Amino acid sequence: MAEAELADLPVFDLAVEGELGAQCAAMAQCIHETGCLVVRDARVTEEDNVKFVDMMQRYYAQSKEAKMADARPDIHYQVGVTPEFVETAKCAGAVASAP
Numbered sequence: 001m002a003e004a005e006l007a008d009l010p011v012f013d014l015a016v017e018g019e020l021g022a023q024c025a026a027m028a029q030c031i032h033e034t035g036c037l038v039v040r041d042a043r044v045t046e047e048d049n050v051k052f053v054d055m056m057q058r059y060y061a062q063s064k065e066a067k068m069a070d071a072r073p074d075i076h077y078q079v080g081v082t083p084e085f086v087e088t089a090k091c092a093g094a095v096a097s098a099p
Helices: 003-007 020-034 046-060 064-068 090-097
Strands: 011-013 038-040
Touching: 011 020
Parallel strands: 011 038
Antiparallel strands: none
């Protein structure tokens, strides 16, 4: 996703009071349309955010073999790592079937 497109994503603020069902529906629609979700949670500090990003970078810097220990095919890769070529983009089928 291009930087300009990222800036256009809605930000869902968890501190905002309102209809929870409507907010959940809007989040689901955002994920469906963009594959991205931006959430603001006032309980999370900048330090927490930095720690999380650092942890994710360390995880994905591991060797492929180390990450594959986290693969969970028995639950359809809903958690853990997903091996290459298991998932395909939604648009891949449309492009492949285009004349």
